Every structure is written in C-alpha cells, then in structure tokens.
Amino acid sequence: MFRIGELAKECEVKADTLRFYEKHGLLSPSMRSESGYRLYTEQDAERLRFILRAKAVGFTLSEITELLSIDLDKSNWACADVKGMVDIKLANVEEKIAELNHFRVSLQRLSDACCGGPESAEHCSILEALESNVEVKCENHSHDHGETEYKTSCKLKG
C-alpha cells in the first residue's frame, strides 16, 4: 500500500496528477485509510504505469480512459469490440510512426547536407531549404570566410 505521495514519487508524477487522474476516472486508489488517505495497491501502480506509458507515446487521456474503461463493463463487450479498439489505436500508432519517419527522413537529409562547421550560416543548406522548401542541395563554402583551418564536408557530395 502506497500513500499518494509515495506512489507519486515512485512513478515520478505529482500527487496532484494522481488526484486529477482519479477525478477523471483513470485511476482510483483501491482503498482509503481510516482518516481518508488514498491507499494504492501494486495493481493500482501497474495501472498507473500503463497510463504513463500510453501517455508517453502520445495517447490522450480520453483515449486512455476509453482503452481502460471497457474493463468496468466487460460483459457488455465482445472480444471483437475490444480487439477493434486496440486495432484502431494500433493503426493510429502506425500512422504516427509513418509521419515521424517522413519527418525523420527530411531532417536527416537536412542534417546530411550541412557541413556542420563554424562557417557563417549565411549559406547554410539547411536554412536555404527551410526558406524555400526546395530540394536540399549541398553546401559549397568556396567563397572566403577568412577561415581556412578545416574542410567542409558534405555527405550528399560523397
């Protein structure tokens, strides 16, 4: 049995957050002490960890509520319903991964096009790409910066 502050510390959230989750039906302590203190079981803690994992990955609290709340009402749901929900979330996650991958590729391309040296960013491929949103092209620091102690490199050039 944890008191609210203990569970909060254990899971690195604020006690306020746990009260908030309770108010919103995500997580209620299994017991109260005589004096009314919340008492959380290890199961409660597991549930909290699930919530936090789900949250860390971009689920909203209402999505998490939805995911967890079927449980209160089990017998009125079929496996198909439950699996359907999971599969929708799964599709969401896959979509997000795809979006992130798209962006990761863009960022990688930007990163690769920039020499990353101490030259002024005035001719930086990254900034040019952000400005014009055209295809990333490679830097060529051939103009004189007054700096000659290193070479620029560009992975796109090979």
Added chain:
Amino acid sequence: MFRIGELAKECEVKADTLRFYEKHGLLSPSMRSESGYRLYTEQDAERLRFILRAKAVGFTLSEITELLSIDLDKSNWACADVKGMVDIKLANVEEKIAELNHFRVSLQRLSDACCGGPESAEHCSILEALESNVEVKCENHSHDHGETEYKTSCKLKG
C-alpha cells in the same frame, strides 16, 4: 497572392490559426493590400506547409519557431549551430519513433492474443493484460458461451 481565407482553405486551417501564427511569429504575410488585407505569397504558403508538417509530427509551435527563427539571424549562427539544432530534433524524432514502436509492439501483442470474435469480453486476453499488466497469454474460450457457430483463433497459439 492569397488572402487569408484562401490560404486557410488551401491548407485546411482556419483563418484564425493564421492570425495566431502571425501573432506568435511563425508566419507573416509578405504583403498587405491597400485596405490592410493580408496577402500571402507562394513562399508563405510553403512556409505554412512546413509548419503544418512539423506540427503533424509532434513538434510544438515553439520548437517550430526555434527551427524557423534562426533564419532571421543567419549571420550570427554557424553551420554547426544550425546542424546541431536539426540533429537535436532528429534525436527527438528518433526517440519518439522508438517509444511508438515500443507501444506498437505492445498493442500488436494484445491484438494477436485476442480472438476478436463475438464472445463476451469477460475472458478477453486484452482486458486481462490491461488489468494485471502481466504477460499476455492466450484466450481459451472453452467454457460455454452458448455460441458455437465459429471457432476462436489465437495467433499466439499458432
């Protein structure tokens, strides 16, 4: 040249949102008409699309501002700075992808363990897993549901 409503419609945002972005320094129209109407160029539109792409993938507006604002101040940044920022965002994105993958695997495991049929969810592997957060184990609908017109399947069983 687009007026605010045209650009908004084109990019599927509200005109309000564009004013909001302007107020927060993300995107200003290149011109104003005589009567004070905002006039956006194709470049402005590209910039908006970049913002929206970044947003779709989980960047906050202030991260986007940061990413875009270096541009106003180019000569005071070195390529190293710019590339550094991009690489930090890249690492963020990769981290998010990793988190999402972790979750995707969990969801997939849940999905695979559930027969997905019309049986009551009272013995649903998914709900049991959410409840107890223990390892997903396979459903066995051997008890009588009064439903016999199909077989349950479980990918974990093979």
Added chain:
DNA sequence: CTTGACCTTAGATTTAACTCTAAGGTTTAT
C-alpha cells in the same frame, strides 16, 4: 446601393492536462 462574403482588431473563451492555493485534518519524530 445594398446584400453577403470576405476582411480588420482586440480581447474573451475553450480544451487538455495539469498545477497551485487555501484552509484545514493526520502522522511521525523529538
């Protein structure tokens, strides 16, 4: 020359998810 669709500003409201405040009761340690 007016109707309707558009635009302007400033500022209030919304939603999600906390986070904090006030006013007080409980537990533990000294």
Added chain:
DNA sequence: ATAAACCTTAGAGTTAAATCTAAGGTCAAG
C-alpha cells in the same frame, strides 16, 4: 505536545494552441 511533513477538499490559475465574439471596414454581384 508541537513542528514538519504529510494528507484532505474545492476551486482557481497555467500553458499551448487554437477558436470565438464583437464591432466594424471592404469588395463584387445584382
């Protein structure tokens, strides 16, 4: 037996990112 650290509730405040409202100016069509 009292201070410090905890807990209670109700309700207000915060932040991000819009979204809406009010009060009015502009513009093209009939």
